[in-house]
Amino acid sequence: MSACPDHLPSTPDGRYFVHGGRLWRCSNPDLSDDERQRLTGELMDARRAVGAAKRSGDSEAERAARARVHEAKVALGERGPTWWDSDEDYNRHAPKNTPYADWWASLGDAEREAGE
Incomplete structure (x- = not known):
């Protein structure tokens, strides 16, 4: 199981994938496949x-379930502290407005469309 979805463009450093025109954190690649x-x-x-x-x-049940969603996302590394050695986090940013702008611009039309 991959840390980023295989069918969506992911940044060269493996930190994010693009969906809906936004960067989303990939899960922590240091997790074992079983744990992920x-x-x-x-x-x-x-x-x-x-x-x-x-x-x-x-x-009340919805609130509890949303808390469980959040806990699982933090454990996966998709929320909370970054799993890499930097506090910079571009989660939910448009790639063109981040240091990934050149990478995003270099993608072919089909790859960019897959992420939009």
């Missing part, structure tokens, strides 16, 4: 719990 798979399972379970709570109108 376990945490991804927890994340998916928590996301399903959010949906179920919303459908039932249970705001």
Whole structure:
């Protein structure tokens, strides 16, 4: 299992992938495949719990499920402190407005379209 989605453009340093025209943090590549798979399972379970709570109108259950989503994303390295040796984080920024602008501009049209 990869730290970044294979079907979306990812930055040369492996820190981010581009989806919806924004940079999103990849999961920590130092996690074992088993650990990443376990945490991804927890994340998916928590996301399903959010949906179920919303459908039932249970705001307390939704709040608890969203907290579980956040915990799983932090454990994966997608939120919270960066898993690399820098505090700079461009999560949710448009690549053209970051140090990745030249990389983004160098991609072919099909690659950029996949990330938009």
